[in-house]
Amino acid sequence: MTKPPALEARGITKAFPGVLANDHVDLRLAQGEIHALLGENGAGKTTLMNILYGLYQQDEGQVFIGGQEVDIHSPNEAIAHGIGMVHQHFMLIPVMTVAENIMLGVEPRTARSRWLGFIGQLDYRRVESRVRELSSQHSLEVDPTALVQTLSVGAQQRVEIMKALYRQARILILDEPTAVLTPQESEELFQIMRSLAERGTSIIFITHKLKEVFAVADRITVMRNGQVVGSTTPEQATEQQLASMMVGREVLLRLSKAPAHPKEAVLSLENLSVNDDRGQKAVREVTLRVRAGEILGIAGVQGNGQTELVEALTGLRPIALGQVRIGEKTLKETSPRQIMEQGVGHIPEDRQKRGLVLRYSVEDNLVLCTYYQRPFAKGLIIQHEAIEENARRLIEEFDIRTPSARTPAGTLSGGNQQKVIVARELSRPIKLLIAAQPTRGLDVGSIEFLHRRLIEQRDAGYAVLLVSAELDEILALSDRIAVMYKGEIIDTLPAEQATREEIGLLMAGVGGHKTSPARQPVEVN
């Protein structure tokens, strides 16, 4: 007799107003298996996981754990059934220690004070020794006394996994766990996953990155539009097949790209230093050049100064030291509007906060940078016909899927919101496009569109500065790659000579020669 599956979902259906998020979804997770759940944003992966974790209730369908049907109404019950979840955005409290985060909700009390109930004394020592025990058992390096806010992202993720293990989870759900990790950290995570699976933990691994599926999964289930479109194994599938299953049509995974023909420098940075909000140096003496007709990719793990660099270049943050030149002009205490008028387009990192006014309509968002100029304004009067006409044209050209031009931008999907921003920036006269994490959180289809668009802009003679934490994106698009680590550009390589491994190591701060004024890297044309 075969063992019953660790977890089985049968015919799970869940409707939200206007959307069928899960439509008769079946999922079978075998004991000790790493099961990848692959799908685009909005495919229903997260809804399914939230049902399994008790955050939502299904409208129809059953869940079985170890062959027994269960009803899960709350995270508490999910935990009691041995389900642990590592959320995409970590559920950790930065100002508390690792031990406090781990014990939260299942706090042990010292023997003397147990009778006091909720106001008994927390037994830190017991938690710490249990964490150390689990730590060595699963080779999961976690220091229980450390403050969470001092930990690296990878270490925080280990704390999240530890939280589940501490609650004796036998089924672990990992929701896009690699989104925030360096390639090396991802590799470490995969090793942890494999060793957990060998010891009998069953793992559901949600992702939309195809490479990772092949690296770690035993079995793959693909979802699209709330339905399971197929289940396969890495041996039987190819990347191309999986991508088509996810999107529902043929997708170009690797865009063909002609060699670049760079011309004059459009953006030059000389020893640029920028401070972060706390007044610490976030960008240290960066010297860079982006030329017309090339894409310069800045690779790096998030939080290494890329955000501050982009903010300084777009006038959102003061320059501490050094020089920025756009074309012939030197920026000095320049407002964002003046920079825009110099011909700089900006696709901001946080599209909802900085890219759009979510409550404004699509058509108004499309003229946010130019509303005060002709033809959108004459004197003090806004010209509505011109704005409508502009919206009609751009919605058509950029294939923005919106019910109408008057729809609030906040109600569109992430991919379409990004298209609104791209349409706005490219519809005005620019010579430099700064794209910060342009495809973050987007699905394969939208990513393909954006990548194609960026290459088209390059070929049309724009200078493109691409900042991305996605190594694949950097490798696919860039003509030159600069790696940023702790605020410094530690190396700049021509794309054709760069390998994943080398860039991955540089992103972790290993190797590289700092770009210094004395020793510029040779620029390859």
Next chain:
Amino acid sequence: MDFALIIALMPGVLASALRFATPIAIGAYSGVLCERAAVINIAIEGMMLVAAMVGDLVMLYTGNIWLGVIGGMLASGLLAILHGVLCINFKTDQIISGTVINIFAIGITGFAYRRFLATPTLTRPIPSTLQPIHIPFLAQIPILGDVLFQNRPIVYIMLILTFVLQYVLFKTPWGLRTRAVGEHPLAADTLGIDVYKVRHINVFLGGLVAGLGGVWFSLEQVGHFDMLMTNGKGFIGLAAMIFGKWTPVGSFIAALIFGLPEAIQITMNFYFPHVPYQFLSMIPYVLTMIVLAGVVGQAIPPAADGQPYDKQ
């Protein structure tokens, strides 16, 4: 000035500083309880005022001061439940809810004062204040005994509360959950903690505590209710909470700093009548403004402070 005189006045000044610090500290503890669970409570002032009034009313009709204390605390707790329901369930702006309760408190206590308390038909018990308790032996210690061990009951309760709250907030499961709910409610929710329940209980407890601060005015200090007798002490309590970095012990020290000038002022009035008393009575309020303007170091509130939590 006579140096010997100042030395002689010291214990008295310190004892009254502790006395004046009491409602401020208790107000601060109420704030700590609420804000650690991420509910901003600027209605502490109003809750105190209502408690002071209800306390006097209950004392008047039952003839028992301690029933008055309990009545005042419950009235304040009731207002806290209202504040909790508005802020937690209905996600009303917490400042607006607090302001409404403050305005309501001024109105209702003014009405009750004129209707029942200004010219009462009944007589209050004699004495109509909580009497000092001399703790045997300890009260005899020079200076320390005068300052710490010859106080009225609510002062003692305040002192005990300081350490109880410090322990509960930082050493117990309840405190851990309260702080988790105040820092990152979603994280607490995913671990099966009922965010709403934790917040409601904390706000209610905060209300009871504020009520204790309120009855200090009518039943421990004065012996009857006067219009607007809380005199902004609830707000100063909030300043003490911020000054004390949202910890009970810190708030207590801050409350002492706020209470000291008031004590000095009273003594000065008596011994040095030529110094205009207005200058000293300004000090607590000026200090409050300085603290709230963020001059005294950077105080970091709980991360989710003031934000309602949306359950999925």
